[in-house]
Structures are given as structure tokens and as C-alpha cells.
Amino acid sequence: MALDTGHTHILQQTEEDMISNLSDDVLLFILGKVNLTTAMRASVLSTRWRHLPWSLSELNIDMKDFLHEPCADPTVADHIDRAMASLTVALRNMLSPSCRKTEITRLRISLIICNSYSSEIGYLVNEVVETGMLKVLELTSGVDMPPDNDIDEEMVKHANGVNSFFGNYPSISHCLTRLLLFHATFAESDLHNLIANVCTELRYLYLFRCETGFQSIFKIDAPNSKLNVLEFAHCCFAQVELLCLPKLEVLICGNWLCKSLSLTLGGHLPCLKEVEIYSAMRRYQEQFKLSELLCGITCINSLSLDFLGEKIWLLPEKYHLLSAFSNLKELYIYDIFVGFGLLWTIALLEAAPSLEILEVEVYDHRCDVENQIRQFCAERSNAPWEVSVFAYPKNLALKELRIIGFNASEEHIVFIGAVMDRASNLKSVALEDKFCKDCDAISTTSVKCQFPKNEDDQEAIVNNLRNRFSSTAKIIFGG
Structure with missing residues (x-):
């Protein structure tokens, strides 16, 4: 049977006309949901869309979108070079003064700064900043790759490229609000200068596998910094001392590589409200006391601890936490291995008289049995804290208890009862199932x-x- 190609053509043309008849605002909204390469293709295929990419107020330009092969590896030099060449051409077109008539409220660029194309990219962005056409810049340099791929010379080269980039194009730092750096080895003074003196408009800084020399002490003293969020992941500092970050509100530290979490928060951090710590404890690493990390900090109202299903890296304590936990409102304890039980977390609850939300998540997956990462982890063991199961009722402020990965074991029932016994103001107990995207089930x-x-x-x-247990708290099941 012959296809009715004429009818199909008319139908497609009608559908295209319906879309083309939409207003520019609606079409720009659609283009804003796709990457730049897709937006540029749309402008080539249709005269109605031709001018639209240059009217986008937000641009997201990612090197990975310009890889020439579907399975191209963004860590291979040849693939990087070709992608950066295409990214540079696209950026040159999008920032062309003859084509662009509207200002850019936000420009996001993901690239590798030490690549040979970064000089032209720096020039293009610097120029559009100086003309007043660009308001906010978010920059990512480097790509996430396994730690085994680290090459010392490449990490030093990357850091030097970053330093040169900001040194050669100083106007860029005037609108840079987010900076993400992957795999870079700086001189200590260079990284500190970047934070304290160069990128003074930064609100968010993310450092992944960054360092300032083997087992170095890195001190941050930046009284003029506007940094709100600071995140470290897989970094190799022997010690990080936050001496002065007056606007810092959120601190995230994960998967430290040194012997213990060596982070000092005893400096001037008056706005610090949220702290998040996550890591799978390795064989050579040691447990530490949370009170030593939070010593001198009393303004935290949200704390998140994630053990990633491995050994609990906290040493037993309660009373030394009273000062740091004095204003704590929310406590999140994630990925406690299912074989451990939850009762030890009561010590943290009792140290937080103002706590209103306690969320606990259980880790229990089939998929980690063959996980190669587990061979580097310490033997799984629970926190050796002795906690009385039941105590005389205490009028703790806790209003909500959530257990993610709840199971109908006696250990979980006893834990809930211990919380009820201590929190007469408890309003709800939310019990939730948990599914893993890899193994599909608990x-x-x-x-x-x-x-x-x-x-x-x-x-x-x-x-x-x-x-x-005597409690009027509402018990809610979800999943």
C-alpha cells in the first residue's frame, strides 16, 4: 500500500506552522530548555527561528555538547581539542556584537581553561563584560574523572592556566559568581589569592581533586569575600583552616583523602548555617570527634552526615556537642548500613535541645556486593556509642522524625520508641521505603x-x- 506522502507533508507543514506562529517569548522559552547546539540547529533549519538564539538571555555552553562522537571520551586530549575548537566557534558567534541585541543575564561555560583555545574564549568573554552586555558568569574548568587518571603535570598545568586566565582577563572576575574547578594543583598563595583577591564576586566555589601540594595546610582568610557556598570533594589538603569567610552560609566537604577529616572552622564564620559531610571511610583513615570540627561554631541550624553505607567515621560523644548543637534545627543522617541499627543517633538528638527535624536513612543494597570501591573501604562497623534505650521523658523540641529505608525490625521499632520517649512534642513519624536505581530494591x-x-x-x-509507647505523633507510611 502506497504512503500518502502528500497528506503527511501537509500535516507536518501544519504542525510546523503552529509552532512558528507562537510568540518569540514562547519560542525562547523552548530554546532555553535545550543545549546550545540544538538551538543553533533550529536557527539553521527555520527562518522563523533564525534570530532567536541571539535573543536568549541565558546561555549554557558546555564542552561535552560539542564532542564529535556520541561516545567520545571528554578526558582524551584529541577529543577535548576538537570539542574546544567547536565551542570557541559557537561562543564567537553567540557573543558577536553584530548579531546580539539583548544583554546576557547569565552565561554558563564548561571548558578546560588550560587548553589552547582558552585565550580566545577569555578575550571574547572579557570583551562582552566590558561592554556591559554580560551580567553574571558561571564557569566550570576541567571534567570529573577517576582519581587514577590524575597526572601531576597536567594538574599543575591546569592550575597555571586558571591563574593566567584571570590574570590576562581581569574583567571576567567582576561578574563571576560560580566557579567549579576539577583536578588542579595550585601554589597555596595562588589559590588563596584567587579566593580572597581575584574572584571577589564569587558566591559558590567547588573544588574537586584540588590541592596546594602534597599534604599541605591551606588557610583561607578572605574578609572581603562574598562566598556563600564552599564545597570540597576528593581534595588532598592535610588541613583546611577557614579563618575568615564573613558571608559563608553553606559548607560541604566529602570524600577526603587524608588520614582524617582535617578541617578547622574556628575562624570568623558568622553566617555559617549549613554543614554537610559525606564520605566512605577508607582502610587507612581514622575516626574523629564532631565537636572538634565544630569547635567555636554555634550558629549552625542544619547538619547533614552521610556515611555512604560504610564504617561510621564519628567517635562517641554527646556533651561536648552541646555548644555546637545549641541552635541546630535540622539533622540529617544518611546511608547508615542496615546491619548497624539506629539507636546510637539518639546521642546526637539529646545534644540538640532545639532540634525540630531528624531524618535518618538506611543503606541496604544488593548492588554493592561487587562494587570495586568497597575493597578500599574500612571494615564496616557501627559507632561504638552506648545509649540507653529508654530514659525518663524529656521535653525535646523535636517535631518530625523521618526514617528512609524503614523495615519492620525490632531494632527500628525500638529506635522509634526511644525518640518518642524523649520528644513529647513529636507531631509526626514518617516511615518510607527506599529503592536503588542500580539494584531496584532494598x-x-x-x-x-x-x-x-x-x-x-x-x-x-x-x-x-x-x-x-505513649505518643500522639501521627505515623505516616510512604514509598
Whole structure:
């Protein structure tokens, strides 16, 4: 049977006309949802769309979008070079004064600064800043790759490229609000100068596998900095001392590579409200006391601790945390291995008299059995904290308890009861199932200790709690 190509052509033309009849604002909204290469193709294929890319107020230009092969490796030099060449051409076109009539409210560029094309990119961006056409710049330099791929010479070369980039094009730093750096080895003075004196408009800084020399001490003293969020991941500093960051609100530190988490927060950090710490403890690493990290800090209201399913890296304590936890409102404890139990977290609850939300997540996956990363981790063991199961009722401020990965085990029931016993103001207990995108399900060791999914099993859990513990908190099941 012959296809009705005429009818199909008319239908496609009608659909195209319907889209083309939309206003510029709607079409720009559509283009804003796709990457730049797709937007440029649209402008070539249709006269109606031809002028639109140069009217976008926000541009997102990512080197990975310009890789010439679908499976091209962004860590291979030849692939990087070709992608950077295409990115430079695209940026030259998008920033052309003869084509662009509207200002750019935000420009995001992901590239590798030490590449030979970064000089032209720096010139183009610097020029558009000086003309007043660019208001906010967000820059990412480098790509995420396994630590085994680290090459000392390349990391030094990258850091030198970053220093030269900002030195040669100083106007760029005037509108740079976000900076993400991957795999770079700086001189200590250079990295400090970048934070304290060069990029003074920064609100967000992310350092991944960055360092200032083997086992170095890195001090940040930046009284004029506007930095709100500082994040370290897989970094090799022996010690990081935050002496002065007056606008810092959020600190995130994860997967440290030294012997212990060597971070000092005893400086001038008056706005610090949120601290997030995450890591899988390695064989050579040591546990540490949370009070030593938070010594002198009393303004934190949100704390997140993530153990990534491995050994608990906290040493037992409670009373030394009272000062640091005095204003704590939210406590999130993630990825506690299912074999550990949760009762030890009560010590943290009792050290936080103003805490309103406690969220605990259980880690239990089939998929980690063959995980190669596990061979580098310390033997799994729980926090050796002795906590009384039940105590005389205390009027703690806690209003909400959440357990993600709840199972119907006696250990979880006893933990909930211990919280109820201490928090007479408790309003709700949210019990949630958890699924892993890799193994599709929580892998419980006992069929009897799975998440209660039907109404009868959920009612049995509620009745068990009501009969054993005196609390009016509402018990909610989700999944």
C-alpha cells in the first residue's frame, strides 16, 4: 500500500506552522530548555527561528555538547581539542556584537581553561563584560574523572592556566559568581589569592581533586569575600583552616583523602548555617570527634552526615556537642548500613535541645556486593556509642522524625520508641521505603523485616508502637 506522502507533508507543514506562529517569548522559552547546539540547529533549519538564539538571555555552553562522537571520551586530549575548537566557534558567534541585541543575564561555560583555545574564549568573554552586555558568569574548568587518571603535570598545568586566565582577563572576575574547578594543583598563595583577591564576586566555589601540594595546610582568610557556598570533594589538603569567610552560609566537604577529616572552622564564620559531610571511610583513615570540627561554631541550624553505607567515621560523644548543637534545627543522617541499627543517633538528638527535624536513612543494597570501591573501604562497623534505650521523658523540641529505608525490625521499632520517649512534642513519624536505581530494591536479609506495603502490615506497625509507647505523633507510611 502506497504512503500518502502528500497528506503527511501537509500535516507536518501544519504542525510546523503552529509552532512558528507562537510568540518569540514562547519560542525562547523552548530554546532555553535545550543545549546550545540544538538551538543553533533550529536557527539553521527555520527562518522563523533564525534570530532567536541571539535573543536568549541565558546561555549554557558546555564542552561535552560539542564532542564529535556520541561516545567520545571528554578526558582524551584529541577529543577535548576538537570539542574546544567547536565551542570557541559557537561562543564567537553567540557573543558577536553584530548579531546580539539583548544583554546576557547569565552565561554558563564548561571548558578546560588550560587548553589552547582558552585565550580566545577569555578575550571574547572579557570583551562582552566590558561592554556591559554580560551580567553574571558561571564557569566550570576541567571534567570529573577517576582519581587514577590524575597526572601531576597536567594538574599543575591546569592550575597555571586558571591563574593566567584571570590574570590576562581581569574583567571576567567582576561578574563571576560560580566557579567549579576539577583536578588542579595550585601554589597555596595562588589559590588563596584567587579566593580572597581575584574572584571577589564569587558566591559558590567547588573544588574537586584540588590541592596546594602534597599534604599541605591551606588557610583561607578572605574578609572581603562574598562566598556563600564552599564545597570540597576528593581534595588532598592535610588541613583546611577557614579563618575568615564573613558571608559563608553553606559548607560541604566529602570524600577526603587524608588520614582524617582535617578541617578547622574556628575562624570568623558568622553566617555559617549549613554543614554537610559525606564520605566512605577508607582502610587507612581514622575516626574523629564532631565537636572538634565544630569547635567555636554555634550558629549552625542544619547538619547533614552521610556515611555512604560504610564504617561510621564519628567517635562517641554527646556533651561536648552541646555548644555546637545549641541552635541546630535540622539533622540529617544518611546511608547508615542496615546491619548497624539506629539507636546510637539518639546521642546526637539529646545534644540538640532545639532540634525540630531528624531524618535518618538506611543503606541496604544488593548492588554493592561487587562494587570495586568497597575493597578500599574500612571494615564496616557501627559507632561504638552506648545509649540507653529508654530514659525518663524529656521535653525535646523535636517535631518530625523521618526514617528512609524503614523495615519492620525490632531494632527500628525500638529506635522509634526511644525518640518518642524523649520528644513529647513529636507531631509526626514518617516511615518510607527506599529503592536503588542500580539494584531496584532494598535488599533486606529477612522477609519478615521488609517495608510494610499493605494496609494490614502498616496497621500492625502502628498498633505495636501505640501499645508500647505513649505518643500522639501521627505515623505516616510512604514509598
